[in-house]
Amino acid sequence: MATASARAVGGKKRVLSPSAKKARSRNLRYGIAFIAPFIVLYLIFVLYPVVQAVQMSFYDWDLLGSTKEFIGLGNYERMLWGVNIAWSMTHMFWVRLGLLVVAVLLLFTPVKSKSITAWRVTGVLALVALAFVLGFHPGENGFWNDPDFWVSLKNTLYFTLISTPIIAGLGLIMALALQGGRRGSRLYQMAFFLPYILPVSVVTLIWSYFLSPNQGLLARMLEPFGVDPISWLANPNTAMTAIIITTVWWTVGFNLVLFAAGLQDVDATLYEAASLDGAGRWRKFVSVTLPGIQHVLLLVMVMQVIASFQVFGQVNIMTGGGPGTKTKVLIQHIYQTGFRDFELGYASAISLFLFALMLVVSVIQMKYLGKDNTK
Amino acid sequence: MSTVVSPSRVKTLDAPSVTLEPRRSFRRVSGTAWYHIAMVIAALVWLIPMFWMTSLALTDNEALTKNTTSLIPQDFTLDNFLGVFSVGLTSQWFLNSAIVTLGTTVLTVFLCAMAGYAFAKIDFRGKTIVYASVLAGLMIPKEAMFIPLFTMFADWEMHNTYGALILPRIAAPLGVFLMTQFFSKVPDEVEEAARLDGAGPWRVFFSIMLPLARPSMVALAIFTFVQTWNDYLWPLVSATKAEMFTITTGLASLQGNFAQATELGSLMARGLVGSLPLLIIFVLFQKHLIRGIAMTSGDK
Numbered sequence: 156m157a158t159a160s161a162r163a164v165g166g167k168k169r170v171l172s173p174s175a176k177k178a179r180s181r182n183l184r185y186g187i188a189f190i191a192p193f194i195v196l197y198l199i200f201v202l203y204p205v206v207q208a209v210q211m212s213f214y215d216w217d218l219l220g221s222t223k224e225f226i227g228l229g230n231y232e233r234m235l236w237g238v239n240i241a242w243s244m245t246h247m248f249w250v251r252l253g254l255l256v257v258a259v260l261l262l263f264t265p266v267k268s269k270s271i272t273a274w275r276v277t278g279v280l281a282l283v284a285l286a287f288v289l290g291f292h293p294g295e296n297g298f299w300n301d302p303d304f305w306v307s308l309k310n311t312l313y314f315t316l317i318s319t320p321i322i323a324g325l326g327l328i329m330a331l332a333l334q335g336g337r338r339g340s341r342l343y344q345m346a347f348f349l350p351y352i353l354p355v356s357v358v359t360l361i362w363s364y365f366l367s368p369n370q371g372l373l374a375r376m377l378e379p380f381g382v383d384p385i386s387w388l389a390n391p392n393t394a395m396t397a398i399i400i401t402t403v404w405w406t407v408g409f410n411l412v413l414f415a416a417g418l419q420d421v422d423a424t425l426y427e428a429a430s431l432d433g434a435g436r437w438r439k440f441v442s443v444t445l446p447g448i449q450h451v452l453l454l455v456m457v458m459q460v461i462a463s464f465q466v467f468g469q470v471n472i473m474t475g476g477g478p479g480t481k482t483k484v485l486i487q488h489i490y491q492t493g494f495r496d497f498e499l500g501y502a503s504a505i506s507l508f509l510f511a512l513m514l515v516v517s518v519i520q521m522k523y524l525g526k527d528n529t530k
Numbered sequence: 531m532s533t534v535v536s537p538s539r540v541k542t543l544d545a546p547s548v549t550l551e552p553r554r555s556f557r558r559v560s561g562t563a564w565y566h567i568a569m570v571i572a573a574l575v576w577l578i579p580m581f582w583m584t585s586l587a588l589t590d591n592e593a594l595t596k597n598t599t600s601l602i603p604q605d606f607t608l609d610n611f612l613g614v615f616s617v618g619l620t621s622q623w624f625l626n627s628a629i630v631t632l633g634t635t636v637l638t639v640f641l642c643a644m645a646g647y648a649f650a651k652i653d654f655r656g657k658t659i660v661y662a663s664v665l666a667g668l669m670i671p672k673e674a675m676f677i678p679l680f681t682m683f684a685d686w687e688m689h690n691t692y693g694a695l696i697l698p699r700i701a702a703p704l705g706v707f708l709m710t711q712f713f714s715k716v717p718d719e720v721e722e723a724a725r726l727d728g729a730g731p732w733r734v735f736f737s738i739m740l741p742l743a744r745p746s747m748v749a750l751a752i753f754t755f756v757q758t759w760n761d762y763l764w765p766l767v768s769a770t771k772a773e774m775f776t777i778t779t780g781l782a783s784l785q786g787n788f789a790q791a792t793e794l795g796s797l798m799a800r801g802l803v804g805s806l807p808l809l810i811i812f813v814l815f816q817k818h819l820i821r822g823i824a825m826t827s828g829d830k
Binding site: 355 | 562565566569570572573574576577578579580582583586598599601641642644645647648649652653654655657660663664667668669670671672673674675676677678679680681682697698700701703706731735756759760762763766767777778779780781782785786794797798801802804805808809811812816819820823824
């Protein structure tokens with residue numbers, strides 16, 4: 156990538172001979188011919204939909220009547236605003252205080268060294284802005300225009316915050332247990348990886364019944380321990396837990412593979428050196444393994460967060476967002492807004508909100524991982 | 531990390547040893563044995579839900595109305611599996627999935643290989659910016675953008691067709707990224723030698739580059755196959771007629787149906803058959819699949 160652009164820039168400065176000119180136009184022709192099939196589909200089915208989503212989000216776009224009415228930012232107001240919204244210092248006080256503390260911590264090193272990067276400024280400003288924005292809440296007799304949006308956002312974030320550390324942690328533990336290429340470790344890896352290849356509807360088929368209080372195996376397995384059957388999916392307190400358990404079982408193998416690949420890349424001589432220094436197992440893990448797989452760890456976290464923001468299948472099949480709206484997630488809200496309520500314009504606005512949310516995570520990924528790759 | 535059982539625990543085993551040598555080997559053997567026992571138990575526990583599913587699929591539906599909590603088929607029968615293709619639309623869904631998945635996989639791999647070759651090996655103006663815009667596509671969530679895609683295919687009156695299920699999935703930025711990475715590692719000399727023999731870019735691509743890229747293409751193909759077979763949201767949105775369901779959306783549609791609760795065995799058999807292509811791929815190509823996943827981390 157870098158060398159290619161350097162060459163192109165270098166080529167521009169020189170005066171081209173006729174034969175070089177001919178070669179250049181030949182290259183351009185072939186280059187276009189080779190990328191055209193991909194690029195055409197890419198423009199139509201990947202890039203253009205984003206543009207169209209932006210356009211649609213400014214319209215009251217009804218699916219059934221096919222009526223379109225320009226309403227400007229109306230959809231965004233409906234999504235993010237409400238009636239009698241107030242701002243107060245104390246609303247979600249501890250969460251917001253936490254955000255501010257993180258912002259101050261981020262400023263700690265720059266103040267010491269008296270230099271700051273643009274990224275850090277952006278990060279600090281974003282945290283402060285978030286802390287400010289979270290102060291808004293419905294005041295007396297007030298309500299959000301779309302409470303379901305906030306509920307599904309909250310559920311999505313909750314799902315992400317709980318499932319990501321579990322999946323990443325369990326994947327790492329499994330990879331560590333299989334580390335070293337012992338005989339049979341391939342078989343164990345296959346076993347742990349196997350659920351990942353199942354279609355989502357098969358996973359939900361297994362787990363809906365596995366967790367079922369009457370027919371399920373889990374209730375039977377817990378019986379000897381004196382645990383009464385729990386109707387996991389119908390109980391508002393356990394429904395999200397059930398979804399998370401299902402997701403962990405389904406996807407942890409993917410992360411196991413990433414971690415296993417990462418562990419292989421850790422320099423073996425570092426372990427030997429640590430052994431010679433008399434480092435114990437925990438010490439080796441902290442000072443050799445963890446730094447060695449930092450890159451993979453971040454990658455797993457980011458991929459997991461991005462995937463979790465888009466969680467849909469398990470929820471839609473297992474609970475349909477219920478009981479009530481206890482497990483409703485953002486994609487499901489978009490799906491229902493679009494295809495149950497037939498409001499495509501508003502659904503597009505929520506899609507773009509989700510896109511923006513994921514963009515923030517992707518930018519973090521690009522920033523840290525991109526730096527590593529150019530090394 | 532080389533032994534799982536800590537030395538202090540091994541000591542308590544109190545091996546009646548005379549010399550040091552046998553004792554050490556005994557230690558190692560028992561350590562390894564403990565490791566394998568622990569791992570086998572963990573793996574079996576992990577797969578219990580799948581064993582249970584298989585057991586249900588092999589049990590007569592009648593018997594399942596009384597007891598569903600056995601890991602060994604109580605009233606063994608193959609009827610559930612035989613019924614998969616004769617009762618209901620499952621065979622149609624299976625066929626749909628096969629067509630869509632094969633079409634998507636072949637086209638994705640081929641187009642990504644072509645584009646990747648051009649980005650890595652042909653110097654043309656504007657390449658950098660085009661490639662950058664393709665990489666930017668990595669950040670676009672394909673799950674989130676289904677509303678505009680839906681309107682687009684509705685305008686073309688193409689919903690409930692194979693085209694609608696295949697077309698939006700072909701242009702995978704990740705595939706281009708992987709193939710570009712691969713081709714840029716191929717030394718230029720390989721190509722130059724062929725050029726001197728008078729081969730044009732097409733000849734070079736088809737007769738030299740594609741065969742070289744086979745391992746990467748296989749990895750990408752398997753990854754795409756699994757992803758496409760398991761795709762849920764877009765088929766759910768686009769293919770709304772029951773006979774156009776894929777196996778993934780079809781099986782999901784059966785689960786909302788409470789009548790199925792009395793036919794648990796045949797439902798589980800359908801699930802297993804629906805996963806069969808993936809299970810076969812997994813057994814045959816797991817090395818490639820795992821490599822494909824490791825490749826997505828961008829450093830392989």
